[in-house]
Amino acid sequence: MSLMLQEIFEQPHALERTLSSERRHAERLSRRMHERRASLIVLVARGTSDNAAQFGRYLLEISTGIPVSLAAPSVHTLYRARLRLSSAIVIGISQSGESTDINITLENAKRSGAMTIGITNDSSSPLAKIVDEVFVTRAGRERSVAATKTYTTQLMVLYLLASALRNSSGEGFKALARIPEWTARALKLQPTLLEMVERYRFMRQCAVVGRGLNYANALELGIKLMETCYVGAERFSSADFLHGPIAMVEGGFPVFVFAPPGQVFPDIRNLIYKLGRLKAETVVISSETSILEKATRALRIPDRIPDLYSPIPYIVPGQMFSALLAEAKGLSPDRPRSLSKITRTV
């Protein structure tokens, strides 16, 4: 069994640990964050952590009403701009805490008066030393190059921050404690996936589509397919897909779709109908029979998880698909070519 698959299976416990150890920290910080009356939240990250940041951007805007920006690190590191961030909360996300560009951006933000928060899996990393407040993902050491348990625990910390910062009309995130259990149940798709990946052994390219809170999962499944299986994976929101790239889709073109019940469901359903008319090959991740019936291959999430809580359990079949397809292709998902665990970019 690959390290990647082992680490995928560690997620229910890692999520529980992160929830129980970081929840109080977020609650303690709540008042201080509200007192800042932040006009902006900025998220800074790269790679898989940047996909977590994409989730954070939707979650934080929806639950706090504060606009969110995803930082472009080169503005700081290469163009050396000085942004006005004194009324911002700036959140850096990095598994290793060692990415140069993330850390420079956080230092700049701090210097300009922003409140800075870090989310990292290494409490003694450079990132942890820069920020005002550190949240530690309790994933344990991640040995596979392809990140899985650090991604989902980063999402968990973002829920805690959104909960601490939410406005009066915002959700209370009451069902947060159920996520580890939902995640454990999604892991039961493993035997289905082990058979299913055979069909995709010679897939060279595909598209991955999600929307809203699950757009991050489309980006994340796309990166996993690229780095572990060397499959070209175009990643889109369902709306952006319709503004051009859908022209690529011919009969048999594979499209992976995240389709949780809730706010984005009607939009995603329309896309799946359209893909059906184009005779695309659809792989649909959903709890909803009405849409799974339309799919070429269905990945049924056992629980009817509301959209708000769906991203963590919904990425699980995508992670397993990538790890198992890599093995079916004779590749090691733990050691993709050209990559190492820590990527230092400026």
Place this chain on the structure above:
Amino acid sequence: MSLMLQEIFEQPHALERTLSSERRHAERLSRRMHERRASLIVLVARGTSDNAAQFGRYLLEISTGIPVSLAAPSVHTLYRARLRLSSAIVIGISQSGESTDINITLENAKRSGAMTIGITNDSSSPLAKIVDEVFVTRAGRERSVAATKTYTTQLMVLYLLASALRNSSGEGFKALARIPEWTARALKLQPTLLEMVERYRFMRQCAVVGRGLNYANALELGIKLMETCYVGAERFSSADFLHGPIAMVEGGFPVFVFAPPGQVFPDIRNLIYKLGRLKAETVVISSETSILEKATRALRIPDRIPDLYSPIPYIVPGQMFSALLAEAKGLSPDRPRSLSKITRTV
């Protein structure tokens, strides 16, 4: 000759018209925009216009110091969040001005007290009626489904807004008037490209890389290749490419790279060296001999255009490549399958 190619050739004039007709409007608005003391600029767009927005995000942050966010329309249209935007300037960009999600987002922003600005090619469109101030791209009617002259004229309006909003240490954009001439000279690459596309007749997938101000061009060339040539095109900043997706690159894998001289050049050069070691096929767009010599195929921009002014002339060979490759494949770049000129999404 395809409409797309005709419209590519109309760009020098369209850019001149846009510059001369909208410059004064931007200057008049300058004081009002400064008086808002905006803590945030939000850009709202889809498809090719969203790629223009990506350019705007870098340009505006670098020249004004005001943080920029690219809006996620579903936060407004599907999740119905109410964002605090009273201290923001919100800029909607749409060729047709008819995209439902863009217009709903602008209406929400206006209601919450934001100053709203529109950039559209149709002065009588719904978008034009919603916003406080309209800037009209003087591209003339765009008949090809694949947008070209509206993209570059949108970039031109964003230069004018950045110039009007720039801070005291910001650039004066003195060379803006030279862009039409640089664009005209880049068009002279047509015969080179006509020969060159033969080599790519059977290319199924590729990656497109840019960074900073030219990251938008990587996204835009990627969309053009997908919608007109049905080529899967992964789009990355050079930094994000190194955080995972570079694992896809094997010998012969085609990578298109934007490499203007300036702030991002050393970073891009390192990537090109790395791609050389991986024996990738590189198509490099640059004025710099040092890097063109390393490319499998070189697209030499005739003028040494500084990074700040490079995005408009640099996209031109990419546009022509897409239009000519589509024709070499027997496709019509003007009528991609599954698309129409106006895409209405929510």
